[in-house]
Amino acid sequence: QKEVEQNSGPLSVPEGAIASLNCTYSDRGSQSFFWYRQYSGKSPELIMSIYSNGDKEDGRFTAQLNKASQYVSLLIRDSQPSDSATYLCAVFGGSQGNLIFGKGTKLSVKP
Amino acid sequence: DTGVSQNPRHKITKRGQNVTFRCDPISEHNRLYWYRQTLGQGPEFLTYFQNEAQLEKSRLLSDRFSAERPKGSFSTLEIQRTEQGDSAMYLCASSLGHNDNYGYTFGSGTRLTVV
Numbered sequence: 393q394k395e396v397e398q399n400s401g402p403l404s405v406p407e408g409a410i411a412s413l414n415c416t417y418s419d420r421g422s423q424s425f426f427w428y429r430q431y432s433g434k435s436p437e438l439i440m441s442i443y444s445n446g447d448k449e450d451g452r453f454t455a456q457l458n459k460a461s462q463y464v465s466l467l468i469r470d471s472q473p474s475d476s477a478t479y480l481c482a483v484f485g486g487s488q489g490n491l492i493f494g495k496g497t498k499l500s501v502k503p
Numbered sequence: 504d505t506g507v508s509q510n511p512r513h514k515i516t517k518r519g520q521n522v523t524f525r526c527d528p529i530s531e532h533n534r535l536y537w538y539r540q541t542l543g544q545g546p547e548f549l550t551y552f553q554n555e556a557q558l559e560k561s562r563l564l565s566d567r568f569s570a571e572r573p574k575g576s577f578s579t580l581e582i583q584r585t586e587q588g589d590s591a592m593y594l595c596a597s598s599l600g601h602n603d604n605y606g607y608t609f610g611s612g613t614r615l616t617v618v
Contacts, residue, residue, distance in 0.1 A: 493545030
């Protein structure tokens with residue numbers, strides 16, 4: 393059973409701080425890695441994708457991938473109350489032709 | 504193009520009734536996926552289509568569930584003899600094909616409540 397693990401949180405950070413979200417996956421054949429943001433009652437929205445080891449930056453977001461450790465992370469710099477949401481890690485590849493999601497980490501940014 | 508469209512947004516049904524949901528993907532996307540999400544959980548894969556062919560079905564998809572994508576355009580997901588455990592958000596997503604740089608685009612979902 394292919395798994396994607398995330399701490400469910402909640403993770404609480406003050407406004408302006410760096411939020412760090414982590415994810416591990418079990419399938420070493422996984423090729424593509426995604427972070428989705430999901431506001432309460434809404435559908436997931438893609439915010440970052442990463443395919444190679446290292447860091448990928450997009451505005452206030454940085455995705456980090458370490459395939460040897462089977463670890464993906466998302467850093468949110470200068471966190472804003474509007475970043476308060478559940479962040480879903482999703483992994484693609486290996487033996488399955490579809491995205492496998494973690495349970496998500498709930499982030500709360502306090503003003 | 505306005506993204507992935509799902510109808511209805513909400514559905515309340517009595518246990519034992521059949522329900523059908525519709526998904527219209529982004530027009531140029533050839534892959535269409537159905538996921539189910541319950542409170543506090545991530546989306547769980549149900550099935551996906553490449554064009555009109557249904558390529559994979561999850562073990563979660565019991566024989567009460569059936570999905571179609573005639574002509575490779577919109578898709579329908581039908582649940583027969585609904586049970587209270589079927590209450591969830593049913594999400595449809597589409598993509599240009601696996602391993603593309605854009606991941607999946609999700610629709611707004613259909614929230615099913617079985618009473």
